[in-house]
Amino acid sequence: MRYSAFSVFTNALGGNRGWERVWRKAEPKPQYDVVIVGGGHGLAAAYYLAKVHGITNVAVVEKGYLGSGNIGRNTTIVRSNYMLPPNTLFYEHALKLWEGLSQDLNFNCMVSQRGVLNVIHSDVQRNAYTRRGNAMRLAGVDAELLNTEQVRHLIPFADFSNARFPIRGGLLQRRAGTVRHDAVAWGYARAADQRGVDIIEQCEVTGIRIENGAVRGVETSRGFIGARKVGLAVAGNSSRVASFAGLRLPIETHVLQAFVSEGLKPVLDHVVTFGAGHFYVSQSDKGGLVFGGDLDGYNSYAQRGNLPTAEDVMEGALALFPNFARLRMLRNWGGLIDMTMDGSPIIDKTDIRGLYLNGGWCYGGFKATPASGECFAHLIARDEPPDLIRGFKLDRFKAGAMLDEKGMGAQPNLH
């Protein structure tokens, strides 16, 4: 069924009993051309495999229910305000795909280009953000440097009289914003399903079968599934799943928390980041303020963090927006993230024929989803990376071609 104003109208007349399931509940077949592990970026990869490359004998296996992993555990922000060219060009391509995604998928992903504002608190930070803004503009990305008065116009209730963290301006990317994360999962699932892709939920991969250096399929909690090619898109668990194939990766798994407040009337029109700490905030369509901050800082597979990080995020919030002090927080959660040794992702072939890796997304996984899926599909279909991801190779650590935005070195919890 195609969604349209007409279909909404006619279904309303029929008491909304005519809506179909958004995707089939597929049972695993014994053999596929491609099996993709992970129902996040994997859904996007499956969609582009079918749409662009005509490969439809594809299964996406997901260990939980769809949307239970990182695709439903992020702060929904999309942006392309990076500085190193491979990252900037890749995330800008993702942003362009976001701009047309709802039409492409025929599913309302609630793409909201409300702008991302990085608040500047010192003269040296202004220099750093000027440099970043110029790097973005050189790469064809929109960026505007704002002075204090222009920032005051956007967020008048911020603390402009804070002596410790004065507001000296901001860097604004107007095309950036937020996208409803669950809708992205559902939209890709539906569009892939309509093209014949099997989406198999509650199916955990427990092993990868390899014969003579080539992949043969995956062992799962629902039995063996054969495949000529297997793509791993399980950021957060990449090390664990790749270890089934004997791989060791330049990745540590860390926990990143997010927080949602009680619902408010519209107060915050943009995504705003605090420059003197690590805190970012946006307001969801339900009215809750969505807060994010730093990693907890130690390896964790727990999908929950500890309170010191929560306190740090709230302190950042109040330094910028003292009027949030009376808010009550409704809930918080943690997502597992692949932190790589240089803070940038990995999309590449492996030494095992037919086994492909997509992971290491650090903080950047959700905003990358469409471009990650498109590039991963290209890599799997043609066995060759598209130009856009030539910087994301697995061997860049050995070759010394790191993509380290912050220049932190091989210390994942500092990226």
Add this chain to the structure above:
Amino acid sequence: MRIKCPYCGERDAQEFAYLGAADPKRPDPEAEGAADAFYQYVYLRENPAGVLAELWYHTAGCHSWLRVERDTRTHVIHSVAYASPHEAGD
């Protein structure tokens, strides 16, 4: 999380700085294949979902390097001891 420092006693984990896995051993730079050994030492990690031996530094306490065995799935700490000299970077 609280870490029981062998010198200072049980303290909030916020007093400690985290380095990461304790087991990677600095290779001999003179040995055959040192470049590859250093690549593995600097970049590759086991990253287990389970018990991980890791290094914490008691920044706000006794300035000891500690070897902590902690379950990454539950954050439960099984053991804490002084790090050996090679783990502490000597």
